[in-house]
Amino acid sequence: VIETDLGDVLVQLFEYELPSYQLAPGVHFHPSQITNKIKEKYNVDVEPNGPAIVSFFRKTHRPKILNANISLTSANAVAADDGSIVLVENEGNISLLTRLPPKHIVICGISKIVPTVYDALLQVNMQERWNTLIGSYISFIRGPSSTNDVYGQKVIGMYGAQEVVIILVDDWRTKAVKENSFLKEFLHCISCKACNYVCTASRAVGNIYASKMGLGACGIIKDYIHNGIESAVKNGLFLCTSCENCKNFCPVQVDLPKIMRELKKIAVSKNLAPPPLESYLQNIKTKKNPFK
Template identity: 30%
Template structure:
């Protein structure tokens, strides 16, 4: 399986490049801040946000737990509506099917609206390879396509470009100089792409949700390009991850409440379109022929995996990116894959089943849990990052020195007498290295740590020294832990440790837990 383009360097190296780019850093921070505040405002305004998240999670859990049933139902209904359904187990198969359709239609150009699956497949290069022009029509995607780059944010793909760079790119395309003015630049793209929409033989879209009971597909967007792509060309191809299903239109109300608010803070995107089959014979627009390619490409590896199955609940809103302190610092390109941020850090190795190759992106996280808090369907991403690190170590990809260090740490921390002795020893020994209250030396074991930071001097009075006093203060004045926090922690602890699940939980939770049990019984064998 293709591992995606990793750029041949580590997250650290790519992050250094990103950190050196002053504009990028500011732009990412500004954008994520704007989106995060928008989400907060929109979810506060909506009210009962926890209950909405819980319902969103329940619907996704239920659908994924019975994905075979709902996918079959969707496929049967979509076929009855006149859609040509194709199954692709791998990226290569999905590409092959797309190229077959493009050749058959004698296509010269394909206009595309945003599709993360298409990015997974690297489909544009494949189309160019058979002489078919592939045009991204989402404004941001169009810009980065001209620049020959990858999206750096799932919702705002050209977050890393300023308008001067964009004006330069578009001027080259126009053949005359465009001013670095947003309205003028967008105006040029509108005119240019209008021609492309009307000329194109094939329109290609992604799919936000697929409604099993009626065989319909749903697209959320603000620009109107997805509507163009699915209305004007004679042939439509929709790429759909096999887990995009929800049972009914009624369930769409929950997804439509969660997705736009979490992505951009909107009550609803400017357009939400439900497409049910190709044009009816009496209609004067809409595609004559509609194809849907249902893509696995590593998704089924997460099915039945107790630690990662919930990844399939993801609705691709990008809220975890905006919430993540690491993403906000280093930007999307540092992750080196189609999906960035916390979701990308977990999804990429899971889709590719190659933990070792992507080991560094699981470490590009502080495990602070902000991603879980932001997730509208409550995917425990920070837990998954820990599982990923554990698997990496279990697979023998941990650092030997780190293992040795951790062994020493355990030996010292395991005995309070030994720890006390070490601290006293350190207080004396550090005098050799101390400069202005900091240790900057990169000698011996301090090399890795101090390459990026300085170690503070050991304090005159250590935490352990102060503990007896602190303990008294705490016991006197300790407030009860916030009830909701402690309840959540308790609940999650129970969920994660419960082996016998045929108890009071919902059908889908117990289904998932049964899967977990089964997996444990079988020795946790994931591929």
């Protein structure tokens, strides 16, 4: 599988180092680091600046898109009434991937389903209004390309994809909600990543407060769902300051601080709180002051 989003290409180049920000996963790599890696892997000298690096990867990856037989994308939203797939992007790679390969496979969570195309458009509008990264392209895909121009006969597959498949993934969603009712609200998340912009912990320590499931509180919550409370604690559960910036900035008002508090309760009940916090707790109980 070949990544085409430049940020993901850079993360892949650096052997899947954790991203620093979900919408720009490779933004923390210095241009000289990138060009050194390019030299190491491709034996090509590239100037350490944005335009030169972008030009290099455009030349190496565009032919791979043109020659691909199958493309994989996610979706920003899927309309239940007619199956429309909505995709937002900046780079133009998704537009090429959804048109050029004969088969386009969409893999997305069931929480991406909305009732109508209008609802899907509202969701895209919310994602962009609360974000500083505005998409250059918005695509609505209802099915494979087709033409009726030969004697009125409909033929599937003209210039675009001949087959479009949607795979809806439940994965952790239903199970998590059944086992932990406080996680139901988490399914309202529209993945705009606005919470990462204002998170005090993420701004302070970056991808130290993260898991392989994602950055910040969302990444920690998903880590708990997949790997348990021990892993969530290890990856920074207690770095959350409960400042509620994420809740106040969230376009759908998901109460991430409340969910994080519930996870902290579970951790404390299993004696998994970090030692300094245990010390503060004992000081409060015995001396009425956490710092004595």
